[in-house]
Amino acid sequence: MAALQQGTQQMPQIEDIVKQQREFISQYNKLVESCFNDCVNDYTSRSLLKSETTCSTNCVEKSLKKTQRISERFLEHQMMGSQDPNAAVQALTK
Structure with missing residues (x-):
């Protein structure tokens, strides 16, 4: 019986x-x-051109940095809101 309850909890x-x-x-x-659609333009060879490789690397890095920054800002706002709702509103209006 305990195994059944544990299974339903999992x-x-x-x-x-x-x-x-x-x-x-x-x-x-x-x-x-x-990134593929933005960077890969030449379909005449099996391998990527150096410019396409560079472009795709930059694209991925930018996207990851953007996502990280958005996550940090979201976390900051969450923390401000949980500590003092009035301070959060004031910080957003600055």
């Missing part, structure tokens, strides 16, 4: 993990598609 955790993995894969695929 189901939401497993579902959350699967959901997170799907979200990660979706974001990864969007990034790859976006």
Whole structure:
């Protein structure tokens, strides 16, 4: 009986993990598609040109930095809001 209860408690955790993995894969695929479409223009050879490689590297780096910065700002706002809601409103209006 205890094993059955433990199994039912783990189901939401497993579902959350699967959901997170799907979200990660979706974001990864969007990034790859976006950078590929922006950077790869020559389909006459099997390998990427140096300029395409550089472009795709820069594209991925920019996207990761952007995502990191957005996450940091979101966390800052979350922390400000949980500490003092009035301070959060004042900081946003500056």
